[in-house]
Every structure is written in C-alpha cells, then in structure tokens.
Amino acid sequence: QSPQLYKEQLTMSFEKVFEIAPIFRAEPSRTNRHLAEAISIDLEEAFVDYNDVMNRIEEIIKISITAVKNYSNENKDTEFAIPEIPEKIPRYSYDDLIEKMQKAGAKTEWGDDLYPSNLKKIGLEGFYFIKDWPLGPKPFYVKDSKENPKISESFDLMFGDLELSSGSTRIEKRHELEERMRNKGMKTDAFEYHLGAFDYGVPPHAGCGIGLERLIMALTGTENIRDVTFYPRDVDRLTP
Template identity: 40%
Template sequence: MEFVEGIREKDTLELTELLKKQETDGEILVEGTVHSIRKMGEIAFVILRKREGLLQTVWEEGKTNISISDLKEGDCIRATGTIRREARAPHQKELRLCAVRILSSPAAPLPLAIDKWKLNTSLETKLNLRPISLRNIKERARFKIQEGVCRGFREFLYTRGFTEVHTPKIGAKGAEGGSNLFKLSYFHKPAVLEQSPQFYKQMMVGVFDRVFETGPVFRAEKHNTRRHLNEYTSLDFEMGYIDDFMDICAMETGFLQYTMELLKREYAKELKILGVNLPETRKIPTVRFSRAKELAAEKYGRKIKNPFDLEPEEEALIGQYFQEEYGADFVFVTHYPSKKRPFYAMDDPEDARFTLSFDLLFRGLEVTTGGQRIHDFHMLTEKMEKRGMSQEGMEQYLDTFKYGMPPHGGLGIGLERLTMQLLGEDNVREACLFPRDMNRLEP
C-alpha cells in the first residue's frame, strides 16, 4: 500500500530561492516557460517566465546540451544550470544552462508579442486572446494586486470577528428587484441570479452578528460603459449592533488601511511593475450628498440639474474637489436620497427624503454602496407597503425581522472597480480576468 504523507519536496527552485544561490552552489534545477529568445551567435538569452517573475538564462554553444534551434517561445522546460552574477540581468543574476529538457511545446507561434513590456494592442484583442495576453508580465500583475485586495478584505474582517458565509446565487427573487435580473428556469420554476447577497447577509446578521462574503453578483443592466460589468465580484459585509452608519464607514476605512499595508508588504513587486501609487487612507473625508453636489457645482461652475441624483460627471468632480482641497483619494458621500436606495435602507429620521447611507468614491468613481438597514419589522413592512411592494416570496427575509434583529448595516464593494481605480486603469474590463458585458460572453 502506498501512502501520501503531505506535499512532495522538489529539487526545482522557485525564483526567490534560486536568486539566493551563487556560482559556487553548483548546478541547480529550474522550470519555466520560454518567454523570449534573443540569439547573439555563440550565445543566446533565453528568458524564462516563472510565477514569481522573469529569469534570464543563457544558452551557450557547446556548453548547453541542445541546439538553440530546438528551443522556441512558449516551450515549457526543465533545465539545470549554474547561477552567475551579471550586472545587466534582471535581479543581477543569470542562469548558465547545462542540460535542458523540453516538457512541452506549443503547436503554433504566439499570436501576440507577450514579451513586450507593454502589450501594444487593443483592449478588444487582449480580451479575445485572454489566456495568452495575460501571460504578459504587466497584464498578469494586475490580478496579483486584485488578489491582495480580496485577501486583505478577508484577513482584516477575520480579525474583527466576522464570519465568512456562502450564500446562493440562484434564488426565487432578487434583492434589489427591478428589471435588471437575469432569469432562468430552475427545474421548471422561475428563478433569478442574485444581484447581491443583501437579503442573505442580513439574515445571517441575526446568526453571526458580523458576516462577509466574497462572490459573484449578476446584473442584467443594459449599460455598456467603461465602468459596468454584468457579472462582477462583490466584497460584502454586514454587521450588527452598530451605533450608526459611520460604524460601517469606519470598518471600511480599517479594511482599506489594512489592505494598503498588505499590498506594500506582500505585493511590492507588482506595485513596482505597474507603477502604482497607493492612495491615502489615513483620513477619509465625509460629506453629505446635497453638500457634495453644491461644492462641486460652486467650484467647477456646474448647474445642479437634479438635487436627488448624482451623475457620473458629478462624481468625478466631487472626487476632484476632495483631491484638490484635502489631498484625499477617497471620500464618503453620505445621506443618499431615499428614492435612489432600496426599500431596506434606513431613512434619516430628521429628513425622510434622505437615508442613513453612503457611497465611497475613489478618485471620483463609486466603488462602494453601504448604509444602515431597517431592523424593525413594522418599519420594514410599512416601507414596503408605501412603495407598493408585495410581501410574496419575501416571507423568510421578513421572518428574520419579525423574530428580532439588532440595528445593523453593511456594504458592498466592487472588486474590479476598486482594482481599476487602484491601478489607474480607465476601463473596468482591464481589472477583470474574463469580463462579461452586453456583447461579451467569451472566453
């Protein structure tokens, strides 16, 4: 009987390990994909792509066991060689190749020059060739940063007593209602894809007090803009026993502070590759919705068309205002109009036209929507009635409140939008591995 006793230790070295080696350490073993080949006669520079970065290896006529013509870009190889200092190489080290074994070979030459520092091609082409275009070092670095953001969210919330939940994406009813729901037939019953884990995370506040989820949400919005996706990853949390919605803003600020530190510490390489300037998160200004509109209107000479709506251009100007006046990358815009918020939002007791809610703008773009929710059963059913909403299909959600719920609130953060703003990208599709929009369902 054979047994598996845990991970197998391998002789092959990862980049960090092998860069610690010296010539005197003798032959080492390495694996990687041939990223590019530059032939120089008797020698050739063969750049290997590894998960931690690029490694310069050197093929030498008569010293390496294979002919350089046997090697091509896209080959996956296992090779032995010796490490040498070389001031002009990345990391100031290179590997002199001894024995090269080709593990696999591509069937065709690459359709994109992925070894260029910046892929010189349209977004459309990059997305069509996603499995290939992401092999470019800069392209893939974005998604390491994205990993760091998602990881930071979870790690931070674990330390603050939150429980991670997994809620269903197929449901009988959407949390926000309206027409932007994808519909499907579920064993002959009508069903929808959830627009948000809102109902479920509120139900779970009654159980765990503080919960979070990182998962996909689906919106059948007929928007084809640079900031909309029809499927995206939402970072959601919901917490009980809040004093007011500023507890939610404070928790989000804590997350941002934690995550920027995590990125600095663990993702420095990718930040450098992408030239990212991390935003200021020590002090995030807050401004009421109505006041924010006024400030932007006054400073930039814009007329307020609708006091209960915020257009993307106004968002951008508010962002600019707080950048210029306070050096702030983020700003909490609070007290959104009730009309613009779902029924479960808590109205401001001082002026019911507004809610105890907020959006977080990051460099002029909304990346979060959050706020305090109604926790009283009667208040909730009355508001539903006032909005002409039926309770049908909402029984279990309403039960949550009927049987007691603490004051609570929460938020949802668009992971791709946050990544996009962090990286200074102009299109949210640059921050999504496989975007889904009105025209794109593949790859």
C-alpha cells in the same frame, strides 16, 4: 443579484457576516467601469450603524494599499500607480456636494444622482465618502435619518469619480419594512421568506458591498475594468 437579504438575516445568529462572491447586474451599461458579472466583498454587522461601516472600510482600504505596495516593492516590474490615503478618509454630505456642484455651474438639483461629469467639476480626487443621500431612490431596506426622514443613513465610497462601494444602516423592524415596500409598490407576499425572519427579532445592523474589480482599478491606477478582470462579462459578452 446579490446576497443582501440573506446577509441581513444572518445577523440574527452571526454578529459579523462576510462574503466574497459573484454578483450580477441586469443593467445595459457599456462603459469602462461596468460589468454584468462582478465580484463583491460583502459585509454586514449587528449593533452598528453606517458610520461604523465606513470605519471598517477605511481599515480595509489601508490594509489593501499596504498589501499592493509590498507586492510592488517585491516585484520591481510592476507599474502600479498606487494611491495615497489620508489617515481619515474625507466624508462629504450629499447636500454639501450638490451645493458645490451648483456653484461650479453644474445643472443639478437636490434629489439628482451625483454623475461623474459633475463630480469632476468640483475636483474631488482620491478616496472619499458621500453620505446622507436622499431616501427616495434607495432600496426598501435602507434606514431613514432620525433628524430628517427625507435623508437616508447611507453612503458611497468613491475614488475620484468612480464608485467603489455602497452601504447603509438597515431597517430592523418588520412593520417599517412592509410600509416602505408598500410605498414603493412592492408586494410584501413575495418577500415573506425575508420578512418572516424579522418576527424573531433582527438586531440593529448595517453593511455594505465593495466592488472588487473597481477597488483593484483604484489600487493599481487602471482605467478599464476589463483589464483587472479574468474573462470579463458585460452586456455584449457572455463567453468564454
């Protein structure tokens, strides 16, 4: 569904990997923020961790907002609700937000996803990161924290209650990947094309994917993802 494994392999030769391409979601989601086919901005970089990737995303968001503002100034008929961005995008830990939600009366426990309805209860607005998520639900390639093996070195970029990006530090050792895959009930043989690359030495690396349509929603104040998508594909629409 995405170039995740391929861009990790490419960090062996190219320290920085960048791609804008279609991705596909096999999820029956019928909301104003989900598509079955979308465009992803994918980044992967060697010799960095998830904190460095969050810094990269901050740069991308600032440049994007400047571009939209310039376009709006040159085209007076546009009606974009262009958001403001602080010098530093706030970074909240998963643990902190769970505690805030519980104090706000949300029925949630550690390990639960942070649902939009609960995010609204604590009034977070604009751009912010949620970092240090529980490791359990994360994909097999996400690295665990050195301080706490139950926590992952991962993050989501949010705009209000809308998720724009997910990223993490990746596992760079083959034996650790295989162990994680077995723990998740996955067959390592099916991923030999990927695992074999790690026999040659993959550097420490991290990366993310940014949903382009969702980013445009945030930059223009649009409520429905279909309004920023040419020929949107969802679970009910394949053509045109």
